[in-house]
Each structure stands twice: as C-alpha cells, then as structure tokens.
Amino acid sequence: MTVFKKVAIIGVGLIGGSLALAAREIGVFNYIIGIGRTPNNIQKAKALGVIDDYSVDLAQGVNDADLVIIATPVCTIIPLIEEMLPYLKKGAIITDVGSVKEKIINRVDRLNLSEIYFVGGHPIAGTEKSGAEAAFAGLFKGKKCCLTPSKQTNAAALKKITDLWTAVGSEVILMESTAHDRTLGAVSHLPHVIAFSLVNFLKNMDQSSKSIFDFSAGGLKDITRIAASHPVMWHDITLMNRTQLVDIIESYQEELNSFKNLIRMKDSNRLVKKMEEARNTQRNIIQKT
Amino acid sequence: MTVFKKVAIIGVGLIGGSLALAAREIGVFNYIIGIGRTPNNIQKAKALGVIDDYSVDLAQGVNDADLVIIATPVCTIIPLIEEMLPYLKKGAIITDVGSVKEKIINRVDRLNLSEIYFVGGHPIAGTEKSGAEAAFAGLFKGKKCCLTPSKQTNAAALKKITDLWTAVGSEVILMESTAHDRTLGAVSHLPHVIAFSLVNFLKNMDQSSKSIFDFSAGGLKDITRIAASHPVMWHDITLMNRTQLVDIIESYQEELNSFKNLIRMKDSNRLVKKMEEARNTQRNIIQKT
Numbered sequence: 001m002t003v004f005k006k007v008a009i010i011g012v013g014l015i016g017g018s019l020a021l022a023a024r025e026i027g028v029f030n031y032i033i034g035i036g037r038t039p040n041n042i043q044k045a046k047a048l049g050v051i052d053d054y055s056v057d058l059a060q061g062v063n064d065a066d067l068v069i070i071a072t073p074v075c076t077i078i079p080l081i082e083e084m085l086p087y088l089k090k091g092a093i094i095t096d097v098g099s100v101k102e103k104i105i106n107r108v109d110r111l112n113l114s115e116i117y118f119v120g121g122h123p124i125a126g127t128e129k130s131g132a133e134a135a136f137a138g139l140f141k142g143k144k145c146c147l148t149p150s151k152q153t154n155a156a157a158l159k160k161i162t163d164l165w166t167a168v169g170s171e172v173i174l175m176e177s178t179a180h181d182r183t184l185g186a187v188s189h190l191p192h193v194i195a196f197s198l199v200n201f202l203k204n205m206d207q208s209s210k211s212i213f214d215f216s217a218g219g220l221k222d223i224t225r226i227a228a229s230h231p232v233m234w235h236d237i238t239l240m241n242r243t244q245l246v247d248i249i250e251s252y253q254e255e256l257n258s259f260k261n262l263i264r265m266k267d268s269n270r271l272v273k274k275m276e277e278a279r280n281t282q283r284n285i286i287q288k289t
Numbered sequence: 290m291t292v293f294k295k296v297a298i299i300g301v302g303l304i305g306g307s308l309a310l311a312a313r314e315i316g317v318f319n320y321i322i323g324i325g326r327t328p329n330n331i332q333k334a335k336a337l338g339v340i341d342d343y344s345v346d347l348a349q350g351v352n353d354a355d356l357v358i359i360a361t362p363v364c365t366i367i368p369l370i371e372e373m374l375p376y377l378k379k380g381a382i383i384t385d386v387g388s389v390k391e392k393i394i395n396r397v398d399r400l401n402l403s404e405i406y407f408v409g410g411h412p413i414a415g416t417e418k419s420g421a422e423a424a425f426a427g428l429f430k431g432k433k434c435c436l437t438p439s440k441q442t443n444a445a446a447l448k449k450i451t452d453l454w455t456a457v458g459s460e461v462i463l464m465e466s467t468a469h470d471r472t473l474g475a476v477s478h479l480p481h482v483i484a485f486s487l488v489n490f491l492k493n494m495d496q497s498s499k500s501i502f503d504f505s506a507g508g509l510k511d512i513t514r515i516a517a518s519h520p521v522m523w524h525d526i527t528l529m530n531r532t533q534l535v536d537i538i539e540s541y542q543e544e545l546n547s548f549k550n551l552i553r554m555k556d557s558n559r560l561v562k563k564m565e566e567a568r569n570t571q572r573n574i575i576q577k578t
Contacts, residue, residue, distance in 0.1 A: 124504055125506065183504050186491055186501055187501050187505040191487065191508060193548055193549070195567070197548045198483060198544075199570050200544060200566055200567050202476060202570075203570045203574075205540070212475055213578050217415065218416070219481070220477070220578075221575055223484060223514070226508040228576070230568075235560050235561045235564060246552055251490065252487065253549075255487075255489060257542070259485065259489075260538045260542075263535055263538075264535050266528055268528070271524050272520050275518075275520035275524060277488075278489050279516060279518070285492075286502055286510055287517070
C-alpha cells in the first residue's frame, strides 16, 4: 500500500494522535508534522513521540505534505480546507475525521478542487477522553471507519484512504454522507444530547441539603458517562448536524412521551412489552456490537 | 446486635439472596427460609446455599419467623403484607427492599398493626442482573440503604433493621418516604425510562439493510445498559411511583426541549455553557459517587 512520506495532522488529540501512532507503528507514515493553533498540546504530542515535529503555522505545516489529516472539531474543517488550499502541493490528499459529513462533503464538492483530492472520513472510535496524552495506537483496531465519497471523489485517493484505515485495523464502510449523518445522529449525537440534558436536569433539581447524587448507583454513572465529552467538539457536532439532529430529537421526544403516557395511564401490558423489547434489543444487539 | 433466629425471605433474587448471604456470613441470621410462588428459583437458591430451606406456601414459610424480608417486585409488597399478617407471630418484624416507598408506608400505616412491626427499606444496590444466581455477599458493602420510617414506625424495630443493614456494610439513611420517591425517581427511575425509550426508539429507526447499531460505539452500550433491567420489576417501580415519576419525566422533557432549541437556534454560547456544566457535574460529582 501507499506509504505517505510527509503527513500533516491538524489537531493532535485523541483521534489525530492515535492515527499518528498507529500509522507510524506499521510504517505507513514516514514523517509526521503536527499542526495546532497554540503550541501547548502539540509540544506535548512531540514530547510523547506522537509526532516528529510541529508547527503553529498552517501554511508552513502543510507545505509539501502528501497527506493532510484534519482532526479538529467539525466546525473548523471547512475553513481549514479553504485556508490551506493555496499552500498544498499538486496531488496532495486531504482527509478528515469529523463526526458529521454532509455539509463538509457538499462544500468541498462546490470548491471544484483541481489536483487536490479530498476524502471525507469518520472513524467510529473514541472515548470521553481527549488530548494527545489520551492517544494510543490500538484505538482503531476492530472499529469501523466510515468514508463518505461523493460523485466527485477521486477513486485513487479514496483507495489510498481506504487502505490506510484498513491497515490500522479498521473495517471501512462506504456511505452516502446524508445517510451517515442520520445514522450517527441517532446512535451517537442523540445519546449525547440526552446525557447532557439528564445531567443538567439532575443538577438543577439538586437543591436539597442532602445531594440527590448521594442516592445514585452505577446505573447513573453509566448513563451519564458521555456527558463528560468535550464541549467544543460536541457543540460543533450538534450544530453541523443541526437539521437532521433536531428531527431525530423530536422523534425521540415522541417515544419518551408515549412511554410516559403508558405510565400515566397505568397501561401495564404495553409497559411490560416495551421494557421487554428494550431488554432484548439491549442484550441481543447493542451489547454484542 | 440482634441475631434473628428464623428469617423468611420472600423473593430470593439478587437483593434477597445477597442479603441472605451477607447476613449469614456475619452470623446475624441463624435459619433462613426462602419463599417463592414457584419452586424453580428457590430450589436453585437452596442448591447454591443461599437459603436453608424453601416453601411455596406463604403461611407456612412465615410461620414463627422473627423477621420477614419482602424482596419481590414492589407492586406485590402490600398484598403480601396483608396476606401474611394472620400467620405472623407476635413481635415479628417485616421489612422490604422495594425501590418505591410512599404508597407502601401509607398503606401499612392505615393497617394499624398490633404487635407486628413494619420498617420500610431500600438498599441502593443492584445490577441489571437478576435471580438467585446473581446474588453475592458483598453487594451491600459501601452502599447506601434508605429506611423510611413514619410516625407510626416502632423505634426498637427501626433500630434492629438499621443495625442489620449497618452490619452488612451499608450506610443507613433515614428519609421521609415521599422525599425518597422523589429523589430515586430522579436519579434512578427517570434514567431507566430514558434508557428504555432510547433503545426502543433506535430499534424502530433501524429499518435499513445495514443496522444502525453497527455504527454505535462504547457510548451507546453504556447509556443503554440499564435498559436490560428486569421488565416486571421496573413496570412495578414506574407504576408505584407514577405520580411523582410522571412529574419528573415532564420536567426532564422541558430540559431536553430547551437543549434542542439551543441547537435549532444555533445558540453557540449557551450550548457550550450547558455542555461544560454537564461535563463538570459528571466528572466532579457523579463519577465520584
């Protein structure tokens, strides 16, 4: 497979840093330059051996790069692509790891890039941790990575990015970007919105002298774990997938409301049936993913 | 502390079975009889050494018991108390482990028991597992146990049940039953309703050829884990705490709705602020409980 001689990674956090470690481990990236707005995190990334060198200057960092990986919050991806274009060499490939794809793909298609190739990607991996110090080479092993080509996507560039993710252990899935955003909106963005809201709701309720959190058990820790996710990253995801996500939240609100009404109406049969269905789905499908 | 010579446990599942194991380990229960409607689970409990003997007959099982522990789904507790009263010896103590308390306490108060003492309890411990085979002696160590005495509760009986839970390693908290149900409604019952609804919502959305669950990561497993909880047990809890729980769900619906509207209105500042608040509460309070 293609070995990328010079790779620029913008945003050396959990995802960008882990991809650097994984690709270097298997010899697919020769030289990695990390790019950040401020030196703090990328100095740490260099000290940790995640990258070879770093730059706070985008133009300088992407200069002569064969591959540019954008691993910053999703709202920054389009501006970064537009800003870096004048400095890229012919034949450079840009890819990203953003959790929302439709707006990015559509915007890049409208740019009508010439001799610069963009491939939209989204590795489905991550934890609620963030930063270069959370990066590890095994993050993508056994995970799925969505690539969302459009009609304009260059086939050779798509092949190279497919090979890269396959090489670091991921199963690559090609999806249309709108379908991607709808699916991830449901299984990832909605759960985050629910968790953020639940934590804030409980905190606001917690006005008594004895904290209500003193009475919580392991269940509350698990259901709220993703509420500790990175605020700016998730702000960007919710806004970039705004239209579909609002629709999805509203559909969930209907489900929650009908469940509440079963309780209100003491509809025992349907309550038990809904709980049994949820248990079966959780045990037989979700637990096994 | 008081050693109970004969203890009858109705419902030898995770909670009833674990209390049997824990109390026997420290010599506080001399003889334990398990009572169940059908022999299946209690035969298993006897074979596992959780109980000394078993009965499917309530009158026979509670005969001569010093302590009766009701560890069955909460809707069955009041009927069981009423049914067993004629067969109890004078001085017997009844306690329960139900997750909802107000209706039970109010009903028992209206019974005006004479020389039979009831103490309402709720150990805050458990997993999504159920059945005697899930029981283990350490379940209550370091956990909280709420006892919800009313004005009619006998002080000596309350002391004995307090000592029992303390002896198996729990921190006993005395609460008024309405406050208990409101607190647990928020930190436990609401999260279960949210998890059941989320799983069913996603399952119903999952109509495409490629399952949307193929795109979920660890976050979805965690947030839905409690949706695998026991359907009948949770049916009972939601109905026994119906009035307060419906109120709590509605308040949560308002929070979720206002979060959705921040996304819809692209209110970046307030979105980030809400996510930061949720992250801080999750990390600094919930994770540390």
